Amino acid sequence: MFDNYFRKDIPWGGQVLTLETGKIARQADGAVMARLGDTIVLCTVVGSRSVKPGQDFFPLTVNYQEKAFAAGKIPGGFFKREGRPSEAETLVSRLIDRPIRPLFPEGFRNEVQVIATVLSHDLENDPDIVAMVGCSAALTLSGIPFFGPVGAARVGYIDGAYVLNPTLAQRKLSKLDLVVAGTAEGVLMVESEASELSEEVMLGAVEFGHKSFQPVIEGIIALAEVAAKEPWPLAEEDPAQAALKARIAELGRAQMAEAYRITEKLARQKAVGEVKKAVLATLEAEGADTAAAKGLLKELEAEVVRNAILDTGIRIDGRDTKTVRPIVAEVGVLPRAHGSALFTRGETQALCVATLGTGQDEQIVDALTGEYREDFMLHYNFPPYSVNETGRMGSPGRREIGHGKLAWRAIHPVLPEKEKFPYTLRVVSEITESNGSSSMATVCGTSLALMDAGCPLARPVAGIAMGLIKEERGFAVLSDILGDEDHLGDMDFKVAGTEAGVTSLQMDIKITSITFDIMRTALAQAREGRLHILGEMAKAISGARTEMAATAPRITVITVPKDKIREVIGTGGKVIREIVEQTGTKIDIEDDGTIKIAATSTEATQAAIDRIRGIVAEPEVGVIYTGKVVKTAEFGAFVNFLGARDGLVHISELANDRVAKTTDVVKEGDVVKVKVLGFDDRGKVKLSMRVVDQATGADITDQVGERRPRPPREEGEERPRRERRDRRED
Template identity: 50%
Template sequence: SLIAGVRVACIDGRFIANPTFEELEQSNIDLVIAASAESIIMVEGEAQEISEEEMVQALSFGHEEIRKIIALQDQIVGESGKEKKTMPEAESQDELQREVAALCSAELETLIRIPEKSARREGIQALAEKVKTALAEKYPEKETAIMEFLHEIEKGAMRRMVLTENKRLDGRNPDQIRDISIEVGILPRAHGSALFTRGQTQALAATTLGTKIDEQRIEELEGEFRKTYMLHYNFPSFSTGEVKPNRGVSRREVGHGNLAERALKPMIPGDKIFPYTLRIVSDVLESNGSSSMATVCAGSLSLMDAGVPVKDAVAGIAMGLIKEGERIAILTDILGDEDHLGDMDFKVAGTRNGITAFQMDIKITGISTEIMREALDRAKKARQFVLEKMAAVLARPRAQLSRYAPRILSIKIPVDSIGKVIGPGGKNIREIIERTGAAIDISDDGTVIVASVDPDAGEKAAGIIRDMTAEVEIGAVYSGRVKRIMKFGAFVEVLPGKEGLVHISELDHKRVGRVEDVVRIGDEVKVKVIKIDNEGRVDLSRKALLTAPSNDKAE
């Protein structure tokens, strides 16, 4: 069958096929669909808490657009296409298939009822070895075919059990969610952490709060931009009981990490509310299906444990499907084997209010809109159940950040004062960092971000910068240091790099003969600004802050 793809956006309730970048910015859905004319094959995307019905409508709209594209493809094939090559028919192996079935069918019916994953797989592997040994002499070099037939028999047995007995591999009914356990704050030194376990799937998420310096710079075809929120998903081989060399990030880790990142993204507060760079790392410690959705749950909890003011908690669930003719079973919270042996893997993440991310792979044709709608409705119920479990442990973000997290202060300075703060060759800003231990980042628009684990150090650095960039105001009172003394008065530094003159007549109410009789170089004095002339020269007065002597002659 011909296959086509389309991207769907939605602006003010109006669906748009293959939107522009500007339209995507305004859209509450970013949905990518691949399909044949008969059925949808793949779905992936993110949304701003849309309803299940909106999701179904978006899928229907996208599929109709794909049918138009396929009609054009058909036309092109009819006008300029070549005849399809005829493939030679595969050698008939009916006899081998019957013998494999005779040797393993009865035992497989028993083995697939073992609830524990590793014990079930070990039993099936031992049976496979026994079958291969029994048929080795009669069917040499047919090991691959034997394993394929055995896999098909296992698949058929599992599907019959679900459809006829309403019973799944681990003994659950189709709607049942595996046991859930949750721990938060499990890593005492991390800024936020959570351990989420659902059955034999476990994810450990740690959230780190960074500063603007920690932003990730991305260079793409559309241009360069920076990310202040990242989620990284690690899937080590030991999580599935395997031993493999680690040769870098796998496609699975990229894809699952991207799905989980998008699921949480709509809940991340903006820079003006929470000016931190956020990084979540999820390590899958054990996996038996839905590890990406466990990452969503653990990641959401770790953000709240870190004190990030997220808009709401996010949870995820993976749905499955088994369809034989008119018989259908929709499975909630699928296992790895149910994904492998079933017909659909539909991951849905969201909040109490709606869907934020989704990913679907379908292996068969003929899945109707009604089946899709029912799967989404069941996913919603399951998501609400998981969210209740999460809320029972941590209902809202913690009021305080971890004592190990940096405290960030944001101040605004005049753009023409940026050079003054940085200093020649960065001299001034380096001195502030050395004196306070704070990290400082200055943007071109004059926004200064000061970060420090010690709140007092951050306030000290921010205070120095404020003083360096502050403007002297008439009537303001400053505590300054005497820098120079002349016969006619003393020059006092009221702000870093800004001096004013206290005339000898403004030192005291009584007559002063010598300036040194009142102040000396290095003295700290309180002064009031009484005048700033057109050239920016500042006149100060010490006298204005002193109590005037009484005029009562009786004294």
């Protein structure tokens, strides 16, 4: 039945990577079941046979989805089925998209959809790498025009050595989490988080990963030789296109070059738009194909900008290739925020706001690997006004999630340990202006805002975006790229780190690949720019504030015996809720007896500590405590002391003189001083008021003496009724 079933086993990093096709999803243009260990991902590709009329872009969609059954789980929530993509799924979708997108032919406009579905997760091998390889194989087999295949690998750095595809357990020990993808010729994409590693170590990791996935590329090629479908025919170049391109250059090259000499973004965009409008109007009057002309105008625009940089070394805004735009860094710009910063670099600006929370504010993430809590969140927002546009406002898109995670990776390695700074951290970056490198502005602004909030970062972090113009006659690496340089260039290479080393590196290549010599040049130039930016940031703030904002919670950590946690919580949480309500604090209790108390005033914190200490403290014989009468009875009064401890003051211990009725001495709600006499055979506390001076709290046992015994009864004398009752109660 499965006549076209093929399988390829590829030895890889001490394991076997298996690629299967022809058995599942046979109606897709390309379908591959990729397996590493017991992690299995089904990767499918479908392409449209025709192009939508008037479409001038390549509509590629990549969807990565995790099924709960892959880890033997049932989805949470009311509906009990997978819903909208999680942040992790969105990030992996981008991870797959970025290296394959540049490998489709220029001018290819057919819609292509790539879907990767996680069917099994062994909780050791991360499915993201398996999905990247599987999608590359599916595209290679599909017949859709694709200049692949692409290989991918994860690289760790443990004890000074690179590790290929570290397991989830090994990644916890690694100083590096780097994903690299590329072709046999070079690298196309890098995504990483690092613990302040040097540029040499980072470049070595990329080279190690590129070399390590070559067997995967060779295996995909071998599978394609027996299983690939007939390639789609590519549309032949229309001779009229060449003539139209020449006419557009004749009409607009000089004017376009003049427009790109304007250094201010909005004015430049307006001038470029007028040039395009004039050229299209002339072509329309001549009866030319204006739909095709729009795409050719973009090519002319790129040609003008790229050649100007290579010929003169001068960029759109007048800078040379290494100069960073002017920087203004400010902190404390929002009076009620726990920490805030405004970071402006040229025409890019980020308003970053840090908020300190407690354990109750941690994000609960339900992942295939299990539920975990995240105590650092960084949310990036890109409103349309930041680029002088109107647009949809709603939930974050893939770009916003991706940029936020990039900044998160840059900051995460320098955050203090939880024991040193026991706060949940949330930073929001609002991009208020944008002309390139807004994600790196977010890194800089986040670092400033956290220090303004009093978060003791190991060192300040800065980020810079590098660009590339590469032609046969040479190349130029650009520091701190503009939006137009990103759009018209060949590389978007973002580097973030401290003065000690790199914390995050992200690279996307728009051409087939770049050499390691270019990467080495870009890393060295990025370090120069990063150190310059750190110097400018230090003018605003160079380290964490020693005093937090008045509106920020103060967290105090205490510990109690683990066997006392139940008493602090109380039945159904009654005790801890009462403490929280009465003191106005937030309290987190951990299983090891650690208790974190958050409040905006020291008085509230101390009140909560006193209540908790009182609950867990053990009464000591002979010690005097202050308590509250919670109940009266004929035989005495019950007094609550030490928070949640009750003891009995027998009627005979209420006063030195004989007491007829308990309520003659105390009533419910009275605050009294009591001394612990001991414990009865059931462990109940026996208290006395008569041996304590109620005014001063002093012990007056020596003054009042021991309770005088009753005189002996004559033979046959009836025992007084109250004495009979006292004996029963005793």
